[in-house]
Amino acid sequence: MSELSELRSAVADLRAREEIRELLHRYGFAADIGDALAWSRVFAADGVYDGVDGQLAGRDQFYRALDDPDGTHKRDIESRGSLHTVGGLTIRVDGWQAWAEGHALVWVRAEEGYRVYSLTYNHWDLRRTSDSWEITRRVSRPVAPGSARSVFTAWARYPGGYPGHSPTDG
Amino acid sequence: MSELSELRSAVADLRAREEIRELLHRYGFAADIGDALAWSRVFAADGVYDGVDGQLAGRDQFYRALDDPDGTHKRDIESRGSLHTVGGLTIRVDGWQAWAEGHALVWVRAEEGYRVYSLTYNHWDLRRTSDSWEITRRVSRPVAPGSARSVFTAWARYPGGYPGHSPTDG
Amino acid sequence: MSELSELRSAVADLRAREEIRELLHRYGFAADIGDALAWSRVFAADGVYDGVDGQLAGRDQFYRALDDPDGTHKRDIESRGSLHTVGGLTIRVDGWQAWAEGHALVWVRAEEGYRVYSLTYNHWDLRRTSDSWEITRRVSRPVAPGSARSVFTAWARYPGGYPGHSPTDG
Numbered sequence: 001m002s003e004l005s006e007l008r009s010a011v012a013d014l015r016a017r018e019e020i021r022e023l024l025h026r027y028g029f030a031a032d033i034g035d036a037l038a039w040s041r042v043f044a045a046d047g048v049y050d051g052v053d054g055q056l057a058g059r060d061q062f063y064r065a066l067d068d069p070d071g072t073h074k075r076d077i078e079s080r081g082s083l084h085t086v087g088g089l090t091i092r093v094d095g096w097q098a099w100a101e102g103h104a105l106v107w108v109r110a111e112e113g114y115r116v117y118s119l120t121y122n123h124w125d126l127r128r129t130s131d132s133w134e135i136t137r138r139v140s141r142p143v144a145p146g147s148a149r150s151v152f153t154a155w156a157r158y159p160g161g162y163p164g165h166s167p168t169d170g
Numbered sequence: 171m172s173e174l175s176e177l178r179s180a181v182a183d184l185r186a187r188e189e190i191r192e193l194l195h196r197y198g199f200a201a202d203i204g205d206a207l208a209w210s211r212v213f214a215a216d217g218v219y220d221g222v223d224g225q226l227a228g229r230d231q232f233y234r235a236l237d238d239p240d241g242t243h244k245r246d247i248e249s250r251g252s253l254h255t256v257g258g259l260t261i262r263v264d265g266w267q268a269w270a271e272g273h274a275l276v277w278v279r280a281e282e283g284y285r286v287y288s289l290t291y292n293h294w295d296l297r298r299t300s301d302s303w304e305i306t307r308r309v310s311r312p313v314a315p316g317s318a319r320s321v322f323t324a325w326a327r328y329p330g331g332y333p334g335h336s337p338t339d340g
Numbered sequence: 341m342s343e344l345s346e347l348r349s350a351v352a353d354l355r356a357r358e359e360i361r362e363l364l365h366r367y368g369f370a371a372d373i374g375d376a377l378a379w380s381r382v383f384a385a386d387g388v389y390d391g392v393d394g395q396l397a398g399r400d401q402f403y404r405a406l407d408d409p410d411g412t413h414k415r416d417i418e419s420r421g422s423l424h425t426v427g428g429l430t431i432r433v434d435g436w437q438a439w440a441e442g443h444a445l446v447w448v449r450a451e452e453g454y455r456v457y458s459l460t461y462n463h464w465d466l467r468r469t470s471d472s473w474e475i476t477r478r479v480s481r482p483v484a485p486g487s488a489r490s491v492f493t494a495w496a497r498y499p500g501g502y503p504g505h506s507p508t509d510g
Contacts (some may be wrong), residue, residue, distance in 0.1 A: 003344065003348070004173065004174070004177075004344070007177060007344075007347060007348060007351055008173070008177060010351050010355060011177055011180050011181060011184070011351060014184055014351070014354055014355065014358065015180060015184065017358065018184065018187065022260055025258045025259065025260050025272070026260070026325075028258055029258075029260070029271075029318070029322055029325055032291075032313075032318045033318045033319050033322065078315070079315055080315065081312075081313050081314040081315045081316075081317070082313065083258075083273055083289060083291075083313045084258075085257055085258050085273065086258070087257065087425055087427065088365045088368055088369075088423075088424075088425050088426070089365065090362055090365050090366070090369070101369075102365070103423050103425065107286075107289060107313065109313060109314055109315075113285065113286050114286045114289050114313065115453065116447075116453050116454045119423060119447060119454050121372075121423075142421075143372075143421050143422065143423045143447065143449060143454065144421040144449055145418070145419055145420065145421045145449075146421075147421070148369070148372045148373045149373050152369055152373065155366075155369055174343065174344070174347075177347060178343070178347060181347055181350050181351060181354070184354055185350060185354065188354065188357065192430055195428045195429065195430050195442070196430070196495075198428055199428075199430070199441075199488070199492055199495055202461075202483075202488045203488045203489050203492065248485070249485055250485065251482075251483050251484040251485045251486075251487070252483065253428075253443055253459060253461075253483045254428075255427055255428050255443065256428070257427065277456075277459060277483065279483060279484055279485075283455065283456050284456045284459050284483065
């Protein structure tokens with residue numbers, strides 16, 4: 001590979017990571033604003049959300065989960081005032097596929113101050129379309145003894161170093 | 171645009187985002203250390219902070235807000251032990267201008283452990299000088315029902331994808 | 341320096357920052373999973389952890405700190421369900437050396453919901469080997485009045501701007 005094409009692929013990798021972080025922030029923004037359409041589109045058309053309360057599949061279900069006035073989201077989260085956050089992300093991009101692992105924390109406003117509504121370990125599978133990255137599958141489990149290992153499945157397999165990157169490059 | 175100049179502008183964009191995240195961390199470091207000068211210089215000379223307790227404008231006011239022994243900062247935050255954090259950032263850079271949107275969380279030490287002093291939605295406008303990025307305007311509102319939409323004004327307009335970046339690039 | 345070699349070193353710097361953030365996330369993943377070997381290898385063979393409860397030095401000590409069934413980690417953290425997070429990172433890379441400063445927050449599951457087990461200011465010194473980055477020294481102190489200044493020692497010396505980067509570059 002020529003030096004220029006190596007640089008090109010290093011920059012594409014950095015940009016993809018940035019895009020994926022932004023997509024996960026967009027997920028949170030859309031949830032906190034209550035924008036069901038934007039939130040459903042963070043997922044792929046055939047996307048699956050495998051969470052603690054069961055499974056959602058497809059954009060219609062995602063849309064309804066955010067939009068239903070009697071649903072958990074409107075009633076217990078958005079109507080109280082919420083903040084969805086993600087962090088500690090490890091991301092690996094392979095062309096038009098990627099995965100990310102990290103945590104998610106949802107704050108809701110309480111009588112006094114704020115309380116942690118949920119704190120989870122997460123694995124996301126992602127796919128790139130002609131427009132943007134989308135989540136094809138999210139697995140999410142509450143922080144509890146023993147559950148990290150069942151969610152952080154990709155992390156366990158990746159080497160400590162940066163794939164395809166020799167430290168002598170720098 | 172030649173391939174080299176495309177790479178050059180992609181890298182400039184990634185670096186600018188990194189610089190802006192660092193500036194917002196610097197804001198927090200300076201506040202937690204109580205360095206009024208460093209904190210006031212995170213803002214532009216004509217910078218405005220439009221927060222929940224009113225508005226601060228110009229570096230003299232920023233300096234005094236951090237330095238006043240009877241002010242909220244010294245009394246209720248720094249003197250207790252604090253940690254200012256930001257997260258969930260979406261950033262867009264356009265030459266010497268940029269905006270960022272995301273959350274800010276301030277922890278203060280309590281009798282036992284720590285408590286959330288404030289949790290806010292934020293919009294930052296930024297400007298680049300010959301030395302560094304500066305905040306020209308920060309709008310900040312507590313996490314509460316309905317307030318996200320009034321603060322995250324730029325986010326609502328940006329497309330899901332990465333501007334100027336075709337997925338076929340990678 | 342030619343334009344290509346400037347680009348090359350800018351990209352190497354961005355990748356090193358990404359690798360270092362990941363290493364610190366790996367530290368947290370390994371702790372939450374209870375993987376003593378992975379955790380001990382986040383540190384250099386001669387690594388030192390200077391924390392509030394004293395000092396650990398060398399991988400044997402790191403391994404035992406995670407692995408001891410009667411130790412603080414297994415008893416008070418991992419067995420309850422934990423989440424180690426870092427944030428607010430400022431990073432400077434200089435060839436095969438680097439430092440990072442920022443905060444660390446450890447959540448543990450409580451009777452109801454989650455509580456902050458520790459919230460600290462941190463300085464990390466890092467070294468790059470032929471395989472990956474390693475922590476050579478971590479200094480960590482609880483968020484409390486006056487302690488930020490004693491930990492954030494590198495931060496105080498770096499200029500507001502981005503070293504080696506003229507704003508006219510973009």
